[in-house]
Amino acid sequence: MQKDPGKLLEKYKAGNCTEKEKAIVESWYLELVSKGNAPAAADIEISKKEVWASLAEGKTDPKKNTVWRWAIAAAILFLIGAAGLFSLKEEGTTTLTKHTLKNNDVAPGSNKAFLTLADGTKISLTDAENGEIARQQGLSIQKTANGQLVYTVDDKAAGKNSKVAFNTIETPKGGQYQINLPDGTRVWLNAASSLRYPTKFSSNTRSVTLQGEGYFEVAKISDSKARRIPFIVKTANQEVEVLGTHFNINSYDDENEVKTTLLEGSVRVSLVGNIKNGPSKLLKPGEQSQLGNQAIQVKTVDTETVMAWKNGDFVFKGEDLKSIMKKVARWYDVEVVYQGDFDHLKFAGYLSRSKNISSVLGIMESTGKVHFSVEGRKVTVLK
Missing domain, CATH: 2.60.120.1440 (Jelly Rolls)
Incomplete structure (x- = not known):
């Protein structure tokens, strides 16, 4: 398994990662999002050159270097978008609004x-x-x-x-x-x-x-x-x-x-x-x-x-939004309603089912392609 972060991200971008390596790369990003460290979609292009410079300098400990955490987050979000896992090409992106989600959070099953x-x-x-x-x-x-x-x-x-x-x-x-x-x-x-x-x-x-x-x-x-x-x-x-x-x-x-x-x-x-x-x-x-x-x-x-649910995880690999939200609705016991057309929106990601609903929804919001409003046990999906 590739351990060097720079080479690992290159493999991810080229689509040559093993399943375990994919999980590592994507979990880096998900962990950063759950801690509020992930950049908005608009920051990706600006951060890209700094990302690869940081990788070249060998800053490999995300726990000890805040700049590295942002660099990794931007790199992974960019690479996921480049790989077609998160669709980031459309205009009108929005920023992450985790404060709204956390104020109306729902505990897991x-x-x-x-x-x-x-x-x-x-x-x-x-x-x-x-x-x-x-x-x-x-x-x-x-x-x-x-x-x-x-x-x-x-x-x-x-x-x-x-x-x-x-x-x-x-x-x-x-x-x-x-x-x-x-x-x-x-x-x-x-x-x-x-x-x-x-x-x-x-x-x-x-x-x-x-x-x-x-x-x-x-x-x-x-x-x-x-x-x-x-x-x-x-x-x-x-x-x-x-x-x-x-x-x-x-x-x-x-x-x-x-x-x-x-x-x-x-x-x-x-x-x-x-x-x-x-x-x-x-x-x-x-x-x-x-x-x-x-x-x-x-x-x-x-x-x-397929077996992610039994192992305590959500794993989405190019899965459409409505399919994902069916799983979210069952596990968090919520009602999901849609305002807009989301038939062609797909996501990929890896997250523990032990997280509150804000973590799952926040990951998808971070792409700038969808927004969620949570009121009690009703989740509204918005453009």
């Missing part, structure tokens, strides 16, 4: 969810004490201190009731949660999502229903004849069959496509109801299926960007 038991009992996992919160169908349901719901078999009660019962865990806007299913499968739910699952899986298949977005690490389970028991994830329009693998499904109602991204193993994606006989696609690691208009397309994607 956290571990929040509701569990609905088979008998209709609804438990707020946010308010429940850590430890065992329920017993049913030969299972003990426990909440852990780090935001997980864990099912474990209660040997003493197991087998007393063979009736199939279903539980549902759902996250609100501004919430996320992890659940360990009775078979050992682990599922991470993003904001505004739900998972319906049986408290006990059958001996020949395992099936759950997802709404919203979830990341799955499926446990490998075999039957008495040493045959793998398949695991099926159903959404409104598709079914995904796996044997034991890691994958992500994005199936929000307000998205145009259902996206299934494979990280490890293999999965078969089919239209709902056609998992056995209908048209389907078999994915390889690094591939994503996109289901829209009853057709499945497959392409190779950047899995780091």
Whole structure:
């Protein structure tokens, strides 16, 4: 990995950085913006010559040199614009107005969810004490201190009731949660999502229903004849069959496509109801299926960007503004309205999801291409 800042910025400008190097360069700028050190778009051209002079002098410690911090910020903002990640060519740019955002700030989401038991009992996992919160169908349901719901078999009660019962865990806007299913499968739910699952899986298949977005690490389970028991994830329009693998499904109602991204193993994606006989696609690691208009397309994607939410980050790489704001709305539990046409505005950036909403919006404002007004939980997007 390139460590010299001058050469690293040159690589970034030429588009030759590795994903890790890109993250380093862009995180430099994002860190400066979060501290109020980033220059306005109008300062970029003036600062450009000073930037490269500073790089040549070897001023490489941004913590000890204020001039270097401004130089790096101007260089990165210039390079991002040159690379087409932030569009800075149009006239009428505006300056960053972080004071307005911070005065009307919104905290990020956290571990929040509701569990609905088979008998209709609804438990707020946010308010429940850590430890065992329920017993049913030969299972003990426990909440852990780090935001997980864990099912474990209660040997003493197991087998007393063979009736199939279903539980549902759902996250609100501004919430996320992890659940360990009775078979050992682990599922991470993003904001505004739900998972319906049986408290006990059958001996020949395992099936759950997802709404919203979830990341799955499926446990490998075999039957008495040493045959793998398949695991099926159903959404409104598709079914995904796996044997034991890691994958992500994005199936929000307000998205145009259902996206299934494979990280490890293999999965078969089919239209709902056609998992056995209908048209389907078999994915390889690094591939994503996109289901829209009853057709499945497959392409190779950047899995780091797809999985950023699960890893606690926002990662945008040439993503359009409205797509970004859908993610912002879910995670910060805000309403987003638009005043103007923003269909062709795209951004790139890297930021922790633990930051307040002002940090995310401030990054986009710093390009001079968009402005945000925050009133309570309503965000207005302005030219």
